[in-house]
Amino acid sequence: MFTFEELKRSFLVSIWFVFLTFPIMVIRVDSIEKTVQWRWMNMVYVAIGSFILSFVFRYMMQRKEMKSEDNGDGDKKDKTGRSFIHRWLADPKYRNAILGSLLAAAIIFPHVFSTYQTSIMTTALMYVVLGLGLNIVVGLAGLLDLGYVAFYAVGAYTYALLYHFFGVGFWVALPIGGLLAALFGILLGIPVLRLRGDYLAIVTLGFGEIIRLVMENWGAFSQGPSGVSNIPRPSFFGIDMSLDTALVYTYYLMILLVIFTIFFVNRLQDSRLGRAWIALREDEIACQAMGIDKMKTKLVAFSLGAFWAGIVGVIFAAKTTFISPRSFTFIESAIILSIVVLGGMGSIIGVIFGALILILLPEYLRALSEYRMLAFGAILVCMMVFRPQGIIGSIRRTYTYQNRKKADGEVS
Amino acid sequence: MQQPILQVSGLTMDFGGIRALNNLDLDVNEGEIVALIGPNGAGKTTFFNCVTGIYAPTKGEVDLYHKEKNRVVSLLGMKPNQVTEQGLARTFQNIRLFSQMTVLENVMIGRHCRTKAFILGALLRDKKTMQEEDEIIQTSHEILTKIGLQRYENEIAENLPYGAQRRLEIARALATEPVLLLLDEPAAGMNPQETIELVNLIQEIASEGQSILLIEHDMKLVMSLSDRIFVMDYGKKIAQGTPEEIRNNPAVIKAYLGEEVDA
Ligand SMILES: Nc1ncnc2c1ncn2[C@@H]1O[C@H](COP(=O)(O)OP(=O)(O)OP(=O)(O)O)[C@@H](O)[C@H]1O
Numbered sequence: 001m002f003t004f005e006e007l008k009r010s011f012l013v014s015i016w017f018v019f020l021t022f023p024i025m026v027i028r029v030d031s032i033e034k035t036v037q038w039r040w041m042n043m044v045y046v047a048i049g050s051f052i053l054s055f056v057f058r059y060m061m062q063r064k065e066m067k068s069e070d071n072g073d074g075d076k077k078d079k080t081g082r083s084f085i086h087r088w089l090a091d092p093k094y095r096n097a098i099l100g101s102l103l104a105a106a107i108i109f110p111h112v113f114s115t116y117q118t119s120i121m122t123t124a125l126m127y128v129v130l131g132l133g134l135n136i137v138v139g140l141a142g143l144l145d146l147g148y149v150a151f152y153a154v155g156a157y158t159y160a161l162l163y164h165f166f167g168v169g170f171w172v173a174l175p176i177g178g179l180l181a182a183l184f185g186i187l188l189g190i191p192v193l194r195l196r197g198d199y200l201a202i203v204t205l206g207f208g209e210i211i212r213l214v215m216e217n218w219g220a221f222s223q224g225p226s227g228v229s230n231i232p233r234p235s236f237f238g239i240d241m242s243l244d245t246a247l248v249y250t251y252y253l254m255i256l257l258v259i260f261t262i263f264f265v266n267r268l269q270d271s272r273l274g275r276a277w278i279a280l281r282e283d284e285i286a287c288q289a290m291g292i293d294k295m296k297t298k299l300v301a302f303s304l305g306a307f308w309a310g311i312v313g314v315i316f317a318a319k320t321t322f323i324s325p326r327s328f329t330f331i332e333s334a335i336i337l338s339i340v341v342l343g344g345m346g347s348i349i350g351v352i353f354g355a356l357i358l359i360l361l362p363e364y365l366r367a368l369s370e371y372r373m374l375a376f377g378a379i380l381v382c383m384m385v386f387r388p389q390g391i392i393g394s395i396r397r398t399y400t401y402q403n404r405k406k407a408d409g410e411v412s
Numbered sequence: 413m414q415q416p417i418l419q420v421s422g423l424t425m426d427f428g429g430i431r432a433l434n435n436l437d438l439d440v441n442e443g444e445i446v447a448l449i450g451p452n453g454a455g456k457t458t459f460f461n462c463v464t465g466i467y468a469p470t471k472g473e474v475d476l477y478h479k480e481k482n483r484v485v486s487l488l489g490m491k492p493n494q495v496t497e498q499g500l501a502r503t504f505q506n507i508r509l510f511s512q513m514t515v516l517e518n519v520m521i522g523r524h525c526r527t528k529a530f531i532l533g534a535l536l537r538d539k540k541t542m543q544e545e546d547e548i549i550q551t552s553h554e555i556l557t558k559i560g561l562q563r564y565e566n567e568i569a570e571n572l573p574y575g576a577q578r579r580l581e582i583a584r585a586l587a588t589e590p591v592l593l594l595l596d597e598p599a600a601g602m603n604p605q606e607t608i609e610l611v612n613l614i615q616e617i618a619s620e621g622q623s624i625l626l627i628e629h630d631m632k633l634v635m636s637l638s639d640r641i642f643v644m645d646y647g648k649k650i651a652q653g654t655p656e657e658i659r660n661n662p663a664v665i666k667a668y669l670g671e672e673v674d675a
């Protein structure tokens with residue numbers, strides 16, 4: 001492994017990295033003192049770091065290649081390639097124990113941890129639902145949507161503006177926000193879903209930006225860049241709640257929504273419609289030749305995904321009590337998409353893990369939050385190379401017939 | 413003279429300046445195995461694509477006859493999924509399976525156009541939906557058993573051996589309950605053993621009354637299976653008739669000049 005050739009390659013890689021990161025890592029302009037700092041030590045760190053990483057990377061690549069050469073035998077997983085989590089969940093004894101303790105943990109969480117922790121957890125749960133919603137569109141139906149945040153914005157602004165203009169309350173706004181987002185999904189979907197792959201991605205990205213720009217510039221309607229403030233928190237039969245109580249209440253609301261979403265998506269993906277989505281993702285032409293209406297199936301996926309974004313949007317507006325166009329930039333879409341890709345496209349458990357990792361880690365590793373996007377990029381590239389199916393990939397379920405009952409693999 | 417189940421007349425398809433199909437007539441009667449042959453690039457696959465709604469033909473008529481309803485439907489202008497719903501199912505020359513789904517699920521997709529459950533049914537899992545779901549699983553299982561793929565049922569489709577993948581395409585098409593089954597080079601790339609098994613399979617399906625229109629290059633297979641043969645070259649029909657007639661047709665021999673026509 002340590003041949004001269006290898007050393008030379010790693011050396012070149014590290015030189016290249018030093019060159020690329022020079023402007024951000026080494027030079028620092030202090031705009032107050034009007035001086036330039038030269039942080040030469042950083043250059044050394046980058047050089048050594050990238051030198052070692054390039055070795056690790058190539059070692060992993062080699063291992064991966066070796067694995068794909070002798071796959072089949074010597075492979076400890078069972079044939080369907082399911083991970084240990086799937087095997088645990090397939091066994092009802094384990095499943096009930098796991099789900100039960102998870103639920104218990106979720107319920108006591110706000111009473112054990114601080115308000116700050118609960119708030120972060122609530123945000124993470126919101127991204128779980130957003131991830132699961134986008135998972136319908138990207139993971140199941142295979143439609144690359146880069147403007148998902150637009151539907152999130154529609155939901156948030158629905159509540160904010162309905163309250164602002166008509167004094168509509170949270171519980172009324174919640175379904176309206178979801179339905180309006182779904183309607184936007186259909187309206188956008190009709191012209192756009194004819195496009196495929198990259199083209200669809202670009203158009204949806206544009207749509208996401210359009211919604212944000214409209215909100216930014218249509219001052220009379222949306223109060224422009226300054227945003228809408230004083231949005232009321234979720235209400236509970238009109239009872240007055242302190243800030244902390246309201247937060248805990250929102251947290252429980254999110255737990256309920258997460259459970260409902262999991263139930264919803266799980267049943268959907270395991271149905272005639274869910275199979276049609278996956279078939280559509282696999283091969284559009286064959287799918288049509290099997291009698292599946294392409295447009296209708298895509299539209300349903302698109303608008304259902306939008307529906308969840310709308311719902312979470314309403315809750316987001318209620319939780320933060322203030323929204324502005326800046327909450328709905330492309331970065332949001334990118335984060336949600338990363339959750340789906342990182343966690344495992346089409347896999348519910350995977351998406352949940354993805355959301356918790358991507359949202360909680362940066363919160364707790366505050367020091368690293370500056371390099372968050374850099375880390376995202378690096379992680380995603382590595383995932384695509386080494387584990388394209390995501391942390392926890394989806395598995396196909398199996399069926400048996402003797403008594404016409406279905407076998408294992410309920411959740412995937 | 414009985415009413416043909418598929419009646420194509422004057423079918424023409426232009427791609428820019430290229431006339432891939434030129435005024436083509438073709439018919440298939442109930443219970444028949446009809447073969448469509450011709451040299452590479454003759455327009456056979458294009459014919460399938462026009463009939464199944466993937467391409468919109470420049471000109472012509474495509475009529476499908478439903479015997480039990482005693483009704484003729486024009487397939488022209490229909491979307492591919494509507495054509496399948498009407499009763500025309502096909503396989504593809506380049507295998508197009510849902511490669512990440514299991515074998516059983518691939519066949520279950522074929523049941524899509526014969527079932528109804530939608531969002532609400534999926535969520536509520538009411539009795540009707542579950543019955544339908546059971547029906548889908550059961551029927552798909554039976555079809556796989558008939559095709560001889562039941563031992564692969566829970567395998568991911570792309571892990572199947574090549575020959576089995578081709579058979580799976582047939583199984584999937586059969587699941588849509590077609591009036592007429594279109595097979596685009598079902599034996600392509602198969603070894604002799606697999607080809608023999610395929611011939612048996614097609615004969616078995618046909619013996620149950622399934623009408624079949626197939627494209628094939630393997631002359632031995634075509635001659636032994638078909639009731640009638642259509643030959644085309646450069647988008648035109650150059651001959652039609654029984655295998656005997658085709659074998660001795662000078663125009664056919666000329667079109668295949670350089671290729672052996674023995675059986
Ligand atoms: N989408 C298309 N656009 C332009 N030309 C096409 C298209 N599809 C087919 N053609 C042309 O139509 C002609 C017929 O092609 P087709 O695929 O139908 O031949 P084929 O008889 O199926 O041949 P093979 O035996 O090789 O499968 C060819 O000249 C091909 O280049």
Ligand SMILES: [Mg+2]
Nearest residue numbers: 456457458505
């Ligand atoms: Mg062809």
